[in-house]
Structure formats: C-alpha cells, structure tokens
Amino acid sequence: MKIKVNWYGKEYPQDWEFFAECEEGKNIDISGKNGSESKKTAPSPKELVLQGMASCTAIDVISTLKKMRQVVESFTVECSAAQTEIHPKIFKESTLTYKLTGKNLEIEKVIHCIFLSFTKYCGVHAILEKSGCNIKPQIFINDKLIDLWDPQNKTQIKLQEWYENFGKNCSKGVALVIGTSRGIGKELVFKLEKEGYAVLPAGRTSFNFENENIFDSLFLDITKPYTTDYVKNLLIKTKIKISLLVQNAGISSTDLVQDDVNALQLTMHELRHVYDTNVFGIIESTNNLISVLEASAKVILVSSTMALRERDSFLTSVYRMTKRTINQYVRQAAMQITHEQRDVSIFALHPGSVKTDLNPSGKISVEESTTQIMEILADNFALNLKNNNGEFWIYDTEAKTWKIKF
Incomplete structure (x- = not known):
C-alpha cells in the first residue's frame, strides 16, 4: 500500500x-x-481517518449482508468523535452509528454482520482502538434502535428470569467470573455453584455450562470497554448486584506457541498486546464494574509469583511486568476503599503452579487449585481478607496453605 x-x-x-x-x-x-x-x-486529515473507519466497516457489513441474501435499500454509517485536550490531539472516544433500511431484513442476520465487523474485521477500527479510543456502536434498523449485544432483548429477559428463579435464592449471591473458557476459570465456575453462588461466566468465548444456577456465558472482552459497559448495563437493568468478581483473564505473549520473550527482545507491539489484556483491560473493567458490586463484595485478581523479585528472570518479561503492575493496583485500590470506608475486599492471588495447556510443567492440578481458591473464599476466611485488604495471597503447594507476600 x-x-x-x-x-x-x-x-x-x-x-x-x-x-x-x-x-x-x-x-x-x-x-x-x-x-x-x-x-x-475538503475533509481534514482527521476527518479522513473517521471516514476511513466508517467506510471500512461499511464495506465489511454490506459484503456480508449480500452473502446472507439480505436486501438492503439504504445504508449509512455516521461517525462522531471527541479528541484529547493536549497535543498530539488524538481521538479518545467515538460513536459509530449504523443506519439500514429494507423491507424484509432479518434483524439477527444484520446484527451478526455488524458484530463481526465491529469486533473483529474492521482494520481501521482496530487501529483507532489500539490508540486508546473507546468506540461505541449504535444501530438503527428501519429507524428502530437495536442493541448490538442483545438485539431482541432475549438475554435481558432470560437473565431476569434466571435471577428471579435461581439467582436471588443462592445463599452466597451472584459471582461474575471473567475468563471462563478453560482451565482455572472454567473449573472455578462449577466450584462456586456447588458452594452456593449463582454464577455469571463471561469471556471472549461462549460456553454453556448446562446448570440452572450457572447462566449462559456472556460476551466480555476486557480489551474492549464497550463490552464491559454492556455487561454492567445488563446487570443494572436486571437489578442484579455482584457479591464476587473474579478477574481470571490473561495472556502471556503475542505468540501462542513460544511465550518466553526475553527482555531485550521485547517490542512495542509485544508490550502493548499483553498490557492491553493483563493490565489496561483488567484495571478498566474492574473499575467499571465496581458500581454493580454489593456493599460487602469480594474482588479477586488472579496474579502470579512471577511478579516477585525473588523470581525475577529476563524470560517471559512482559508477563512478569504486567503481574507486578496488577499487584500494585490491588494495593492502591484497597487503600482507596479503606479511605472511602467501603466494605469491599480486593486482593490478588497466585493459585499455585497449576498444570494447564499453557503450563504443562505445573505442580498441581486445576482441581486442587480451584479447591484451594474456594478455601480462601470461605466464610471463616472473610475477616482475614478484610484485615489484609489489598495483599497478594500465594498458595504454597508444599505447605498446602495460603500465605501473604508482603
């Protein structure tokens, strides 16, 4: 090009x-x-950027709609954006408004086409998003406002019914677990349900847990703030408060095969990619969901002993840095919670050296790790958490007990 x-x-x-x-x-x-x-x-350079994003997503949508044999009579994409105040002035937030008309348009198919472009295929959208611009969608089909995430309000209705029938009767309240497609997150969902929680799984991949106390997996990509907004607004609409928030999402590298990226080999692309999930996404989504927590809720951020000085290495460098940042965020968040006299417990934890696809040399099974996580969530441990709010808890696989790392 x-x-x-x-x-x-x-x-x-x-x-x-x-x-x-x-x-x-x-x-x-x-x-x-x-x-x-x-x-x-003529258009200014920045207007051209917005025009580029609007036309890029429009090409995606119209081409996919034709493949689905949807007859579109008119289609426009509008884009508005706000800039930062200091130079270089970049876009900090933007709204993409899709407007389509057609006599026999199938809403689910139209929404699916826009969803694919907005979340996956539009390259200009991705470029702006990577710069830190929070881009939100707005969709009108035959002049009717349609929600991208829940076009027919089916999820909201189903969630409300689930909460009325099962969720509100669970003794431990509602747990929102982010990062549940496999490993610790997936197993923890089952463990929490057995211990009396109604569980809301969430993540990039949908999964049906086939249990009445476990809701269908909600789409939430912590690197995309609008998906956290969707889940938060869904909870607000259904008047559901969260008693436990678990942040289990995380990656180690851009390379799924070889994740040992040495310190002096790190690139800005590698740093940004891992930080987007492990730091920016975790912190922003946690802060966004604070408003839907119960007064005495618990917040867990899964961390790693690789953040500790005694485990320093030049290998897997960016992962170590992100976990160290998360541990510091937890400490500072706890200080603010105490200052504001709130009753929320927030802490980071290392679930042990767990044997998973990403860590085949792990010392303990996912089953043992999640069992121990349930121990730290038990009622008899609650006072210990409050008295040590903001600390980093480590599961000692040798002593089989939880310890605080100062």
Whole structure:
C-alpha cells in the first residue's frame, strides 16, 4: 500500500490544501483551516481517518449482508468523535452509528454482520482502538434502535428470569467470573455453584455450562470497554448486584506457541498486546464494574509469583511486568476503599503452579487449585481478607496453605 500527498501551492489563507494520490482510484482533496480567514474546502486529515473507519466497516457489513441474501435499500454509517485536550490531539472516544433500511431484513442476520465487523474485521477500527479510543456502536434498523449485544432483548429477559428463579435464592449471591473458557476459570465456575453462588461466566468465548444456577456465558472482552459497559448495563437493568468478581483473564505473549520473550527482545507491539489484556483491560473493567458490586463484595485478581523479585528472570518479561503492575493496583485500590470506608475486599492471588495447556510443567492440578481458591473464599476466611485488604495471597503447594507476600 502506497500513497502520495501533494501541496496545491496556494497563497495564505488557503495554503493548507493538498491532494492525495493512491495506486488505484481518484485523487482526494485534503484541507486544513489555517486561521479564521481561511475556508476549509475538503475533509481534514482527521476527518479522513473517521471516514476511513466508517467506510471500512461499511464495506465489511454490506459484503456480508449480500452473502446472507439480505436486501438492503439504504445504508449509512455516521461517525462522531471527541479528541484529547493536549497535543498530539488524538481521538479518545467515538460513536459509530449504523443506519439500514429494507423491507424484509432479518434483524439477527444484520446484527451478526455488524458484530463481526465491529469486533473483529474492521482494520481501521482496530487501529483507532489500539490508540486508546473507546468506540461505541449504535444501530438503527428501519429507524428502530437495536442493541448490538442483545438485539431482541432475549438475554435481558432470560437473565431476569434466571435471577428471579435461581439467582436471588443462592445463599452466597451472584459471582461474575471473567475468563471462563478453560482451565482455572472454567473449573472455578462449577466450584462456586456447588458452594452456593449463582454464577455469571463471561469471556471472549461462549460456553454453556448446562446448570440452572450457572447462566449462559456472556460476551466480555476486557480489551474492549464497550463490552464491559454492556455487561454492567445488563446487570443494572436486571437489578442484579455482584457479591464476587473474579478477574481470571490473561495472556502471556503475542505468540501462542513460544511465550518466553526475553527482555531485550521485547517490542512495542509485544508490550502493548499483553498490557492491553493483563493490565489496561483488567484495571478498566474492574473499575467499571465496581458500581454493580454489593456493599460487602469480594474482588479477586488472579496474579502470579512471577511478579516477585525473588523470581525475577529476563524470560517471559512482559508477563512478569504486567503481574507486578496488577499487584500494585490491588494495593492502591484497597487503600482507596479503606479511605472511602467501603466494605469491599480486593486482593490478588497466585493459585499455585497449576498444570494447564499453557503450563504443562505445573505442580498441581486445576482441581486442587480451584479447591484451594474456594478455601480462601470461605466464610471463616472473610475477616482475614478484610484485615489484609489489598495483599497478594500465594498458595504454597508444599505447605498446602495460603500465605501473604508482603
């Protein structure tokens, strides 16, 4: 891909006018407004970026709709955005508004096409999102506002019924577990249900746990703030408060095969990719969900002893750094909770060296690890957690007990 931008060479105040060439297609005029005396004659560079995102997702949607044999009569994508106040001024939040009309459009199919583009395929959207811009969707089908995540309100209705029939009767309240597709997160869902929790699993991958006290897995990608907003708003609408929040999501590298990235081999791409999930996503989603916690709720952030100084190594560097950051966040969050006289317990924990697909040399099974996590959540441990709010708890696989690492 290659482009070229040429200056028209006009006199002030119209001296910020250019035309851009690409390898195939017509030239595009670009204009900046150089003071109050000038008149903008074409899109500005930043407007072109927004136009690029809108047209990129529009191409995705219209091409997929045609494959699904949906007849569209009209289709527009509008984009609004707000910028930061300091230079370089970048987009901090944006709304993409999709408007479609058609006589026989099937809402579920239309929503699926937009969902795929918005969450997966639109490259310009991804570029802006990686810069820290929080992009939200808004969809109108035949002039009716439709929710991207729950187009027919089916999830909201089902969740309300589930809570009325099962959730509100569970002795331990409702647990929201993020990162439940496999390993510790998945097994913990079953353990929590057995101990009296109504469980809301959430993550990037849907999973049916086939248990009346366990709701269908909710879509929540902690690197995408709008998905956390969706889950939070769903809980607000259904008047559900969370008694336990478990943050189990995490990755070790961009490379799923070889995750031992040495310190001096780290790139900005590697750092950003892992930090997006392990730090930015965890912290932002936790802060966002604080408002739907019960007064005496518990918040667990799964960490690792790889964050500790005595386990320092130049291997798996970015993972170690992210876990150290999370442990510090927990300490500072606990300080603020104490200052605000709230009754929430927040702590990080290392669940032991667990044998999983990502850690085949682990010393204990997922079963043993999750059993021990249930021990730290037991009623007789609650006072210990409150008295040591914000600490890093480590499961000692040799002594088979929980210890605090100061």
